[in-house]
Amino acid sequence: MAKPLILVTNDDGITAPGVRTLIHIMKKIGDVIVVAPDSPQSGMGHAITLDSTLYAEKLTIDEESEGIVEYSCSGTPADCVKLALQELMERKPDICVSGINHGSNSSINVIYSGTMSAAIEAGIEGIPAIGFSLCDYKWEADFSQAKEYVQTIVEQALQHGIPKGTVLNVNIPKLTKDELKGIKVCRQARANWKEKFDKRKNPMGKDYYWLTGEFELLDQGEDTDEWALANGYISVVPTQFDLTAHHAVQELNSWNF
Amino acid sequence: MAKPLILVTNDDGITAPGVRTLIHIMKKIGDVIVVAPDSPQSGMGHAITLDSTLYAEKLTIDEESEGIVEYSCSGTPADCVKLALQELMERKPDICVSGINHGSNSSINVIYSGTMSAAIEAGIEGIPAIGFSLCDYKWEADFSQAKEYVQTIVEQALQHGIPKGTVLNVNIPKLTKDELKGIKVCRQARANWKEKFDKRKNPMGKDYYWLTGEFELLDQGEDTDEWALANGYISVVPTQFDLTAHHAVQELNSWNF
Numbered sequence: 001m002a003k004p005l006i007l008v009t010n011d012d013g014i015t016a017p018g019v020r021t022l023i024h025i026m027k028k029i030g031d032v033i034v035v036a037p038d039s040p041q042s043g044m045g046h047a048i049t050l051d052s053t054l055y056a057e058k059l060t061i062d063e064e065s066e067g068i069v070e071y072s073c074s075g076t077p078a079d080c081v082k083l084a085l086q087e088l089m090e091r092k093p094d095i096c097v098s099g100i101n102h103g104s105n106s107s108i109n110v111i112y113s114g115t116m117s118a119a120i121e122a123g124i125e126g127i128p129a130i131g132f133s134l135c136d137y138k139w140e141a142d143f144s145q146a147k148e149y150v151q152t153i154v155e156q157a158l159q160h161g162i163p164k165g166t167v168l169n170v171n172i173p174k175l176t177k178d179e180l181k182g183i184k185v186c187r188q189a190r191a192n193w194k195e196k197f198d199k200r201k202n203p204m205g206k207d208y209y210w211l212t213g214e215f216e217l218l219d220q221g222e223d224t225d226e227w228a229l230a231n232g233y234i235s236v237v238p239t240q241f242d243l244t245a246h247h248a249v250q251e252l253n254s255w256n257f
Numbered sequence: 258m259a260k261p262l263i264l265v266t267n268d269d270g271i272t273a274p275g276v277r278t279l280i281h282i283m284k285k286i287g288d289v290i291v292v293a294p295d296s297p298q299s300g301m302g303h304a305i306t307l308d309s310t311l312y313a314e315k316l317t318i319d320e321e322s323e324g325i326v327e328y329s330c331s332g333t334p335a336d337c338v339k340l341a342l343q344e345l346m347e348r349k350p351d352i353c354v355s356g357i358n359h360g361s362n363s364s365i366n367v368i369y370s371g372t373m374s375a376a377i378e379a380g381i382e383g384i385p386a387i388g389f390s391l392c393d394y395k396w397e398a399d400f401s402q403a404k405e406y407v408q409t410i411v412e413q414a415l416q417h418g419i420p421k422g423t424v425l426n427v428n429i430p431k432l433t434k435d436e437l438k439g440i441k442v443c444r445q446a447r448a449n450w451k452e453k454f455d456k457r458k459n460p461m462g463k464d465y466y467w468l469t470g471e472f473e474l475l476d477q478g479e480d481t482d483e484w485a486l487a488n489g490y491i492s493v494v495p496t497q498f499d500l501t502a503h504h505a506v507q508e509l510n511s512w513n514f
Binding site: 042043044045047050053055056078079083087112125156163165183186190192195199207209210211236240241243244248251252254 | 339377442452511
């Protein structure tokens, strides 16, 4: 069988250790092309660049990636995928992988996630796609312990295909290789952020705010991604972009329009 | 009964005719507070400002809105809602309405929509929320024909409550009042954008791209938002932020992890 063609992207920027790790794992599985943002895009959600120009610069980042075609792109993660598919790649990739994100994209974080928006963008275009995140925000986070799991998940996705209309949201707990217990398929836990804004005055005396907050888990289920992560498992959530709450259609039809 | 407290926001910016129309309709229903972006934020998806400061400026935009408290905010639509709820409002609003957007947010557009991200942000916080969009991108679009329908939908939402875990995505076709046939509860149509990038050279000889594209409907259903809009109806889609593809969990559990 021909080697699979793998599109790699992320939201922390093309030089982030997380994406470099992902590239090196993907090299073992197939032919790799990288199209990733030229600067960090965390919290960008599914933003796209509608009213500005996009640049894409071919470059080489490190020796280990020699021979891999890499583009640094001025846009958001979703822009990177669009540009890769329409302009930079000669054929559709067999799979698109995004990450490994520096920080969790479990539960409600999926909504804000640039990592997942890239995967979702590929999914909308009919390409199997997976977003990977490590629950460690640090730039110097240790991505080595999960290498084999990441490889297994991508190989299984290539073998089985990802269910239609879904992409996978994979989160890896911050644990050593020995502590990791395996992989669990989960649902997205119900949670939100209890926002707190840190209100300050700028040197000109004007108020401004920094967004801070605390994660609040509102879900006691043992079938959720948060449960899996807290109990030593890598979580895999099938994530869809049909946002219809089908169960609510009937109720709304009783309204008096 | 006390007048309901209504938070109004949008993604086209606080001076956009669409949000001014929405404010004037909401004045008839309750007490209004406006927290909206100081500049257009279309295509921002669910972006939030993680690593930068946020400003909020109290201001008055037009005479018709006299007496209404309005803030212009430097952030994204989701930032506006977070800041409103945590810092700018004294109590939780009874409902949050976003829009009226200049342009459609039907079918797959919901994914890229700043209008809907504001509504979803409110929904995550447990507040009934509705995003309104008119299928006309023009700044000088005519929002008058749908005024009564917008009012009815908000009044019905206040009366019945919006189903838990969902927010409403309302799209209004570009039709005259006489042509509008009514309101239909729908599901999100399957569709995507066939992207085309317009590749150009800048004055320094460097390639750059503009994102353009054609909307491609992939769904023949007569229960979709696209069908409703094409047939003269206002579409109402209950939209959820639990993105789990529950039907896919079983299939993924057959993988060999």
